[in-house]
Amino acid sequence: MNALRSVLVVLGFECRRGLTPWRIIALVGLAFFPAALGALMKSGGAPVGDPERWIFMFFILIPEVVCLLGLLLWATPVIQAEVEGKTWPYLAVRPCGKVPILLGKYLAAVVWTALAAWLALGLALVAVTPEEGAARAALVLFAIVSLSTVAYGALFVCFGVLFLRRAMVLAVAYTFFFEFMISWVPAMVNRFTVQYHLRNLCAKWLPRQYVPPWMERFLNPSPWYSHALILLGMTAIFLTAAALVLRRRQLITAPEV
Amino acid sequence: MIQLDHVTKLYGSVIGVNDITMSLERGAYGLLGPNGSGKTTLLNLITGQLRPTMGAVRVLDRPPANNVDLLRRLGVCPEHDGLYPGVSGFDWVCYLMRLHGFGRREAVARTEKAIDLVGMKDAMRRRMGGYSRGMRQRIKLAQALAHGPELLILDEPLNGLDPIGRHEMTELLKQWIRSGRGLLFASHILHEVEAVTHSFMLICGGRLLAAGSSEEVHNLLADVPHEIRIRCDNPSQLARRLIDEGVVESLRFVGEGTLVLGTHRPAAVYGQLPQWVQGSGIRIHELRSSNDSLQALFNSLLKIHRGES
Numbered sequence: 001m002n003a004l005r006s007v008l009v010v011l012g013f014e015c016r017r018g019l020t021p022w023r024i025i026a027l028v029g030l031a032f033f034p035a036a037l038g039a040l041m042k043s044g045g046a047p048v049g050d051p052e053r054w055i056f057m058f059f060i061l062i063p064e065v066v067c068l069l070g071l072l073l074w075a076t077p078v079i080q081a082e083v084e085g086k087t088w089p090y091l092a093v094r095p096c097g098k099v100p101i102l103l104g105k106y107l108a109a110v111v112w113t114a115l116a117a118w119l120a121l122g123l124a125l126v127a128v129t130p131e132e133g134a135a136r137a138a139l140v141l142f143a144i145v146s147l148s149t150v151a152y153g154a155l156f157v158c159f160g161v162l163f164l165r166r167a168m169v170l171a172v173a174y175t176f177f178f179e180f181m182i183s184w185v186p187a188m189v190n191r192f193t194v195q196y197h198l199r200n201l202c203a204k205w206l207p208r209q210y211v212p213p214w215m216e217r218f219l220n221p222s223p224w225y226s227h228a229l230i231l232l233g234m235t236a237i238f239l240t241a242a243a244l245v246l247r248r249r250q251l252i253t254a255p256e257v
Numbered sequence: 258m259i260q261l262d263h264v265t266k267l268y269g270s271v272i273g274v275n276d277i278t279m280s281l282e283r284g285a286y287g288l289l290g291p292n293g294s295g296k297t298t299l300l301n302l303i304t305g306q307l308r309p310t311m312g313a314v315r316v317l318d319r320p321p322a323n324n325v326d327l328l329r330r331l332g333v334c335p336e337h338d339g340l341y342p343g344v345s346g347f348d349w350v351c352y353l354m355r356l357h358g359f360g361r362r363e364a365v366a367r368t369e370k371a372i373d374l375v376g377m378k379d380a381m382r383r384r385m386g387g388y389s390r391g392m393r394q395r396i397k398l399a400q401a402l403a404h405g406p407e408l409l410i411l412d413e414p415l416n417g418l419d420p421i422g423r424h425e426m427t428e429l430l431k432q433w434i435r436s437g438r439g440l441l442f443a444s445h446i447l448h449e450v451e452a453v454t455h456s457f458m459l460i461c462g463g464r465l466l467a468a469g470s471s472e473e474v475h476n477l478l479a480d481v482p483h484e485i486r487i488r489c490d491n492p493s494q495l496a497r498r499l500i501d502e503g504v505v506e507s508l509r510f511v512g513e514g515t516l517v518l519g520t521h522r523p524a525a526v527y528g529q530l531p532q533w534v535q536g537s538g539i540r541i542h543e544l545r546s547s548n549d550s551l552q553a554l555f556n557s558l559l560k561i562h563r564g565e566s
Contacts, residue, residue: 002358009355017344086339090400093304093333094356095325101356247323250307 006096010104011111018074018112030070030116034061035123042128049131051210058124058141059202063148064195066120068175070113071149075156076168078105083164083251092251099243102157106239110153117145140205144198151194151231154238161242161249186217194234196220197227258283258408258439259303264312266298266463273298275463276312285430285440287450290460296443297336299460300412303441304333317408329357332406336413336443338393342386346377346396349385350403357404371403372396376425390417398426408439415449427452459558466558482506482519485526488543492516495539499526502533514542 038057047053079102082088091101121141125134159171183193190196196218203211204224211219220227259281266273274295290296301307302314305321305328314320319327341349347368354364372381375395380388385396394417401409414430415423430453434440444450450457451471459467467473489495492514499505499518504526507519520526523546534541 006356006358009352013348013352017341020343082339085341086335086337087341088339089301089306089333089335089337090339090353091356092306093328093331094353095328096356096358097328098323252301252307 002096003100006100007104007107010101011107014105014108015111018108023112026073027070027112027116027119030066031119031123034058034066034120035127037061038124039127049128051130051132051137052212054124054128054130055137055141055202055206055210056212058121059144059199062117062120062124062141063144063198064179066117067113067145067148067152068179070116071109071152071156072168072171072175074112075106075109075153076160076171078102078109078157079161079246079251080164080167088251098246102161102243102246103239106153106157109157110149113153114146114149117149118142121145137206137210140202143205144202147201147228147231148194148198151198151235151238154235154242155194158238158242161245164251184218190218191220191230194231197231197234200224200227201231258317259441260313260315261302262313262315264302264309264314266302266307267310272463273307274302274309277460277463277465278312279458279465279468281441283437283439284456285434285454286442286456286458287454288441288443288458288460289445289447289450290443291445294445294461295463296445296460297412298463300333300410300441300443304331304410329404330407332401332404332409334397334401334409334411334414336416338390338397340385340388340393340396343384345382346385346388346392346399347372347381350396350400353400354403359404367403367405368399371399374402374429375399391419391422394418394426395422398429402433406438408441409433410441412443413445414442415444415446423449461558482521483523483546485518485520485523486511486543486545487516487518487530487541488514489516489534490514490540490542491538494537495534495541498533498537498539502529 034057038054042049079088082091082101091097121138125138130137156171159174160167163170178193179195183190183195183199199215199218200220200222201224203215203219204227259279261277261279264277265275277299288296288299298307302309303316303321305314305316305324308322317327317330321327344352350372351364351368354367355361357364359367369378369381372378375398377392377395377399380392381396385393388396394414398411398414401411411430415426418426427449430440430442434454440454442450442453455470457467457469457471458465487495492510496505496508496510496516499508502525504520504522505518506521509517511517518526527544530541530544
C-alpha cells in the first residue's frame with residue numbers, strides 16, 4: 001500500500017514538475033504534426049477522407065510516430081536524467097525509493113505522451129473530416145494509442161535502465177529495426193514486437209471493409225484479447241526487468257577514486 | 258553503529274576503497290581526506306548505494322544494500338547539489354518525506370520544522386534554481402534531518418556556506434551530537450571537522466590511514482619530520498648553518514632562494530633561527546611550515562602507512 005502511494009506521489013510530483021514551457025511546446029508540436037500533415041494532403045487534393053486511407057495513415061502517424069517520439073523524449077531518460085542531474089542519490093536513499101520512482105516516472109511519461117497522442121487524434125480527425133465510420137474508427141484508434149503508450153513506454157523505460165548511456169540512440173535503433181522492419185516480416189519473430197499486436201488489434205476492432213486487403217497476410221487469426229493480453233504481459237515483463245535491474249544497479253554520480 | 262570488515266571497492270581496475278576495517282560505536286565522527294581520497298565511495302558503501310567488491314558492511318546492525326528498514330533510520334546529505342531547479346525547496350523536501358512513507362500532513366509538518374531548523378523558512382517557497390550555494394546546502398541538510406534519522410551521514414555539508422552559515426550549521430550539528438544520535442561527517446577541511454567532533458578518521462588513496470582523537474593523530478605525527486620552507490638571501494650558507502646545528506633530517510632547494518628543511522625539532526628551528534643567522538649576513542624573507550596543508554599531513558600519514566617513515 002505504501003509502495004502504491006509512493007508511485008502516485010511520484011506521478012503527481014513528476015506531472016507538476018513537467019509542466020514547463022518546453023514540455024508544453026513539445027506536446028503541442030507532437031499533437032499538431034499528424035493534423036498538419038493530413039490537412040496538407042487534403043489541400044493537395046488527396047482523398048484522405050476515405051476511411052481506408054485516413055485510418056491507416058493515422059494508425060502509422062499517431063500510435064507509431066507521435067507515441068514513439070513522445071516516449072523516446074519522456075520515458076527513455078527517466079533514470080538517466082536523475083543520475084546526470086545528480087538527484088538520484090537523494091531519491092535512492094528513501095525507503096520507498098527506487099522502484100516506485102521508476103513506476104511513477106513511467107506513468108508520468110505515459111500520461112504526457114497519451115495526452116499528446118489523444119490530442120493529435122482529435123486534431124487529425126478535425127483536419128481530415130472523415131467521410132464515414134469516424135466514430136468507431138476514432139474509438140479504435142483511441143484504444144490503440146492508449147495501449148501503444150503503455151507498452152512502448154515500458155519498453156523504453158526498460159531501455160533507459162539497461163543502457164544508461166545512449167539509451168535514446170539504442171531505443172531508436174531498436175524501434176527502426178524491430179518495430180518498423182521485423183514486425184512486418186511474416187514469420188514467428190514478428191510476434192515479439194509491440195507493433196505486430198497493435199496492428200492485429202486495430203484490424204480486429206475495425207469493421208472488415210476498412211482493413212486494406214494487402215494487410216491480411218500480416219495478421220494473425222488469434223482473438224483480439226490474446227493480443228491485448230500479450231501486450232499487457234510484455235508491459236509487465238519490461239517493467240519488472242527494469243525494476244529488477246534498477247534494484248541491483250549501483251548508480252553513482254561521481255566515483256571518487 | 259558502523260562496521261566495515263576488510264571492505265574493498267573496485268571500479269573496474271581502479272581502487273575506490275582499499276581493505277578498510279573499522280568499527281564505530283554510536284557517536285560523531287569526522288571522515289577527513291583530500292579530494293579524491295575515497296570519502297564519497299566509503300559513504301556510498303555505508304548508505305548501500307554501492308556494494309563492496311570484497312568484505313562486508315553493516316550499519317546499525319544491518320547490511321545496507323536495498324535495506325528499507327535501515328534507510329528509514331538514515332539521513333543522508335550527498336555532496337552534489339542535485340536539486341530540481343524548477344521546484345521550490347519546500348516542495349522538494351516534502352516530496353522526499355512522502356517518499357519516506359509519511360502521509361501528506363505529516364510530511365508537510367516535518368518539512369516546515371526541518372526548513373525552519375536550517376534557517377530557510379523565508380526562501381522555502383522559492384524555486385531552488387534561484388538559491389545561492391549556501392541556501393542549497395541548507396535545504397540539502399533539511400531533507401537529511403526532516404524524518405528524524407538515528408544516523409546522519411553528511412558529505413561536505415559546509416561547502417559554500419558563508420562564515421555565519423558555517424557557524425550556524427556547526428552549532429546545529431553539535432546540538433545533533435548532544436541529542437545522542439550518530440553523525441558521520443566527511444570533509445576535506447580539517448577545521449570544519451574539528452569544530453564539530455574530535456573523533457577523526459583519516460582516509461587517503463582509498464585507505465584508512467589513522468583513526469582516533471585529534472591528540473592521537475598529532476602524536477602519530479610527532480615522529481614524522483616536519484617540513485619548514487625558508488626563503489632567504491643565501492640558502493646554501495643557511496643550509497650549512499642548519500647542518501652544523503644538527504637539526505636537519507633532509508634538505509632541498511626549491512627554485513631560487515628557497516630552502517625546504519625536514520626536521521624532527523621544529524620548535525628549536527623556529528626558536529633559535531634568529532640567533533643562528535645573526536651576524537651571518539643571511540636575510541630571511543619568509544618562513545612557513547609546509548605541514549600546514551592537509552595534503553602534507555596526509556602525505557606524511559601515507560608514508561607511515563607504507564612503512565616509508
